[in-house]
Amino acid sequence: MAPEHSPPGVRIRGLTVVYRTPAGELPAVSGVDLDLPPGTITGVVGESGSGKSTLALSLLNAVQPPGRIAAGSVEIDGLGDVVALGGEALRRARGRHVGYVFQAAQNSLNPLKPVGKQVLDLGRSHGVADLRGLLADARGLLDRMGLDGARVLDSFQHELSGGMRQRVGIMLALVLNARLVVLDEPTTAVDMITQATILRIVREVHAERGLTTLVITHDLGVVAEVADRLAIMYGGRVVEQGPTREVLAGPRHPYTRALLGAIPRLVGDIGEARALPGRPPTLAGIPADGCVFRERCPLRMDVCETGRPPVVVRGSRSAACHAVRDDDGDRPAVTAATGEDQS
Amino acid sequence: MKRLAAIAALVGLAAVAACSGTSGNSSGGGGGVYTTVDLNKPSLDVNAPINPWNPKGNSFWGYNAMRIAWAKNTLTDPNQFYPGIAASWDIAPDNSSITLHLQPGNKWSDGRPVTAEDVKFSIALAYTQGSTAFAVDPGAAGAASEVEIIDDHTIKITQDMNNPSVTFVRGVMDTFVVPKHIWESVLPADFWDTLKAARGDGPEAEAARGQIKALSEKVLAFAPPQDVSAGPFVLKRMNPGEALLVKNKNFYNAANVAPDQLRLLNTTGNEQIWNYLTAGTLDNAPFTAVPADVMKRIKATPGNKVVKGYSPVAVSLAFNQSKKPYDNVHVRRGLAYLIDREEVTRIASPEGGTAAVTTSGIHQKAAREWLGAELDTLEPYAVDPAKAEKEFTEAGLQKKDGKWALPDGKPWKVTIHIPAPFSDWVSAAKAITSQLTAAGVDAEVVTTADYPLYLSELAEGKYDLGFWLIALGPAPYNIFQRLYGSSNGWNILGGKVKHSPPGKDGNWMGGPETIDVEGVGTVNPGELTAQLNSATGDEQKAVIAKLAKAANQDLPVIQLWDYVNTQFVNTNRFTGFPGDDSDLLRQPSGVWIQLGLIKKKQ
């Protein structure tokens, strides 16, 4: 059952998702460019309302009404542009090509059916001829993730713990041999131990099955633990991206810095953690023009009001900020206003 | 609605003119299904036993339940009957005895003959159920003292002349006759001995009365396995909506019973009867209140005819005289001058009643017979606000800002109570309050959920004014006991009249024990009413004249309208229905059929 061909790459270009509201169509994701190189784990980090979940759903062309993809493309190897897909083709792509581990995996199962039956439903939906084999695969996957696969397949959702449900969710995403897996908040609402286990499983399975993985989270720690690459979202835009280590070690965008600064550390004074002042913008509150982060930005300049910040690419990293310049290396333009000096 | 149960049932009590000799008309005219509603039991009950004494029993008078004879309920004479089980009878001139001659050759539907034994046994059953003529209590008026079988077809019943009553004969004739061979097990063999003992005095009699009382339950509950009838029909089956009866081949006059089958429809409301009538379903519909427009529709239905007759009952607005200001006769008279009875009748009962010409306590048709020209001397209480004002002023009421108030200046509100299910009464009461309010007397209608509750609250004296049926003819005692009977304090106990004060023993009318009647003098109306039980002829007329005057002047009630027995027949399937004013209209159509009137349409 080892996958024969290589994991797919994903290229998101100019993706804009808008929601229809009484105040008109408002963008939840606007003009996002993002690459998921084949075989990597990419982490997308952002606060609630940053558009990260919408971005994740866009990979399946599954933005829920009243939202819709207004522009852009999501190019997946072997599938083409999913934005252009529809009907049966789209349905078949879901699950088969792209495995999706649902945000609220706790409740992602039909409460009235045992897990095994739902695996069968999945198989029937995708025309799997060997349903017995499918069940065996499912059991194998569950066993692989440290569960008693046979028992879990006979269980109902309410008989499983949060961590178990999460693993069942991962199993369902993988059982049809999807090579691109999207995990939306995989560790929300599970305890720390389980979180660690889940992350380990994500890493291991990713390596074993040769996947391309996208992890959506609000938790930088999760990303730090599993992701090769990292994208930070704010107000529907990717404000910074790059290899995880590099970004964490030398954040360039003020928002990334602020996020890092807000993390309480196990070692050291708890008072050192600084919450980000202000609120993330709501859908209606996203500035139409200029930098989306300017309201909360310590480095705010006049230019931030009008011009959309240029995406400054440096090697494998990029950031979208007027304060970050091409020639500026890893240092931000105004050192005086770093997170450490904020009051 | 319930209107039926009360009023309509009254019609059943009224009777017809003897045309016992039925023309032996013939064979060819038979057949067909006759459809009607039994007025006495408009709502049928499949579970009820075939037992005429059971309140819901599936014995239908005139169809499969037979009485000794059928009362005509003429205007004045309670002793006229059509033959039933008895073909003829001899009544002693002093009402002291009656000898019944049974129909010759009459057989039960199971083939056994109907004999004097059956009649005697049925009389025994009647004793357990309490009847006018067959009473266990020693003191009861108009009770039989002896029942004697002369021969197989002749039986003589003697009245206890210690305490006679003119209602004795009627009491005998009203007795249901059931087959002894079916019912035998209900009564012990020594019943007549027990009865004799019970009619005596002392502890032994007491014990015997107890035994008979215990039997009464047994009789009431007795359920024969199937119908054995001496009537023109036998009950074949019931379903909850209808009863199906088939012709009884053994009936004495079977040759002249036209319909092969009889359907009695179950009705819980008048509107169902209206619908049946507009559809032309019913061959005869007994007395039913009908709104004017529905009447038009019914008349337009092919074959439908309206027959009108006398219905010995009137409705009145009764006062509770223990409540102020209704104790004052001038208040009552003042109200009478304000109520437009014509309008009330037109609104409430356009087809089923005629506005009362005055308050006499008697239905106006019978009143003419009883009172003659004297009827015209009674005050008619025509609408006259001026007179009303005079009466009210005399009563001490005060008029403030166009509204009448009590003598002490407190507001006065006339509250009229009526049972909600009687829709014609509701309309009438509403119309009266509208009239009174327009004349400056504040008035309102209050309904009571159902008739039993109405009666019990009325009897408890809870109402100031309420609607009350009066003039239940033809027996004059029955007519006036509605005004001067137990509801007004006078009870007959052991043949003696006793007056109870207001609020006691069901005296809710609370009238005075004696009344000064202009042109008559001081009378005790209760005593006079009781005299009607034994008085005869001119004596009776004189008493009635006094009572009518008393009722007219003292106004314990305001007579509103006299009912008209409006019935419907459909001549598409059958002919020979009684005409207008026929006394047969006061008996169910089963009696018309058994007398041979009804013919199949050729």
Place this chain on the structure above:
Amino acid sequence: MSATIVPEAEAGAAAVVRRNFWRGVWRVMRRKPSRMAGAVILAVFAFMGIFGPMLYPDPLPRDTSALYAPPSLRHPFGTDFEGTDVLALVVTGSRYVLLTAVVTAAITVVVGAGIGLFAGFRRGRWDTVLMRFTDMKLTIPGLPLLLVLSTVWKFTSAVEMGLVLGLLGWGGVARAVRSQTLSLRERGFIEAARGLGLSTTHIVCRELLPGMAPYIAMNALIAVTGAVYAQVGLFFLGVLPFEANNWGVMLNLAVFSGGALTTTAALPYLLAPLLAILLLTLGIVLVVDAMDEIFNPRLREE
């Protein structure tokens, strides 16, 4: 490791929602004209209930030469059995019906939601006791009980009637609210709020009630229509004391003494109160439909 920014974000969203509530109401109403119609209908009925009796002389004039007159310009719905204008009867009769319905709905919702919330929130013994009590209430048949009660009691005023109907009717609401509370609890709602140190009042008023508003609104609808249904029905059956200007009494008289179902003369007399009931129900339905959208977060897009 977890970021501290999450709760703050949620609280912010809630505040915005509240601020936008009335604007939201207006928008929701405007979206479908039918909802506006519903609101207008209810406003008309409310006006009728409050001022209706003042529009006509008391007592209503009668024209005894025009009994059951057909509809005309003077009498749009004809006249009744004693020549009173039917429309005037409907208008003046609305006060009784509406007062009863409002009292009933208020009692039903307050008592039902209160008991349901309390039981679902506290759980344990209180829940058991209250739910047994509720079950018992639901077990006793309502209409038959009313029939019997109407012989024992005399409901002489609209408020009394509403009180009885309300006290008989809260069982369903209590049950529904309790199960909603339990299901919210199952989703970790209450525990989470508790964990954040929010007060019980806050949890109930700010977290639970808004979520259940559509449920409660729907039950209020059922209560109002149920009250109209029950009282008019009882008057129609004729077991309640006569009220001259009352919709149920009109139905009763139209059918049982006017022959409205047999001929056409009394038909307007029957149809007028029926139409009033239908219209009132329609108004309530439309408004509740709007309420549903205002309160239901699933339908609200913001």
Place this chain on the structure above:
Amino acid sequence: MAVLLRRLAGHVARGLVMIVVVTTISFLIIRSVPGDPLAARYQKLVEQGMAPDAAQRAVEALYGFTPKGSLWEQYVGYMSGLAHLDLGQSLSVPGTGVSTVLLSAAKWTVIPVLAGTLLSFLAGVVLGVYAAIKRTGVLGDVLAISGSLLHGVPQYVLALLLGAIFTTLIPILPAGGTADIMIDPGFSAAYIGSLIEHATLPVLTYALAGYGGWILAMKSSVVTVLGDDFILAAELRGMKRSIIFRYVARNAILPLFTILALSLGLLFGGAIFIERIFNYPGLGLTLIDSINNRDYALMGGAFLLITTAVVVANIAADLLYTVIDPRVRSGGEPA
């Protein structure tokens, strides 16, 4: 299985307690109904022309059938009778057991109510799903509003309208009763046809009156389920629409079973108007009659039957729930 039995035992025990309590309450209420059955009978006889004293004697014959003794003695007598499944004797039909009267009436209520309710349940559930799916469209609106309207319209209004239409304006259906009396009862096509013909209007009214409630309940339930995470999850897994539809339907219909059971129980009492208007001799009509006749035993019996129906329906619903909802089956909290 053990869980099932344990639940059943608990339910039956609680149900019995509830029946006893409700019976006690209804006993007390019924005995406080004013109006004397004997006085009612007495007046009727007098109005039929019987002399007052004779009427008095005739009524005394009925006395044996009226309850005697103090309230407490009557209560003890009644309850101990109940323990032996003896509901007492009817007063309006002396000598007939209350249970006989009730049983013969019950079948005329049970069958039409069942038929009408199931009919409306099926229609309401199917259209409710539709209304939920099309909830933003005009058709969905119309369905939902017409559902609410029908739900709000009293049964008697529907009954009166249907009656006016089908028995008066276009007289194609019989106005009342259970079957044509001219047809011999039995297992014949004619008789059964007649039964159905007579039941059409009551059943139709039940169905119409119930339909609104079902469509509303189903719609709201479906909307709730549609918003549930697992439905979106299934979509994201590429499940077939038909399978998702089944997921939605099954999850949405579950809570409706409780309502179904409850309404089945409650409709016994709610049949009053329909039976009154169509002259259909079920429990509702029996109850009205028993109240009018002040037939205490029959009133009490009718109440008991209606109550028991609700309790039994509740138990049945719960057991059904246990079978179809795995969360409950394994001993969790009932939803």
